[in-house]
Amino acid sequence: MKRIYIKEDMCIGCRLCEVYCLVQHSKSKKIIKAYKGEYPKPIPRILVEEKGYLSFALQCRHCEDPPCVEACITGAMYRDPDTGAVLCNDIKCVGCWMCIMVCPFGVIMRRKEGGEVASKCDLCYGEGTPVCVANCPNEALEFR
Secondary structure, eight states, X not given: OOOEEEOTTTOOOOOHHHHXXXXXXXXXXXXXXXXXXXXXXXXXXXXXXXXXXXXXXXXXXXXXXXXXXXXXXXXXXXXXXXXXXXXXXXXXXXXXXXXXXXXXXXXXXXXOTTXXXXXXXXXXXXXXXXHHHHTOTTOOEEEO
């Protein structure tokens, strides 16, 4: 299965991956509308962490044996049989947050607006290369 890998030495913490991710997962696919005019407000599914001179992107690792899938009481978290990606079905998610509690990487987020559901990286499902990877100006993200 292909995953996103981070080259920490190339990441400068610009957060463009977060911007592109948010816009990709918005209804409008337009940056201004996504940030200022949509409800529910989209959230990025990748986060940039910084500590001193070190910065790196965090997103779902699509674990081989995902604890979020095991912990999900409704079956909303599942592994796609075709791609192997771990995905969340918004319709089935009841916002119990078990997935958030068991994620060893802390990369599943709560989307509060428009129904409290879990939100996580979906590798831009069906789009080929994830937008964060395609648009990183320093090639700090790889999809392989």
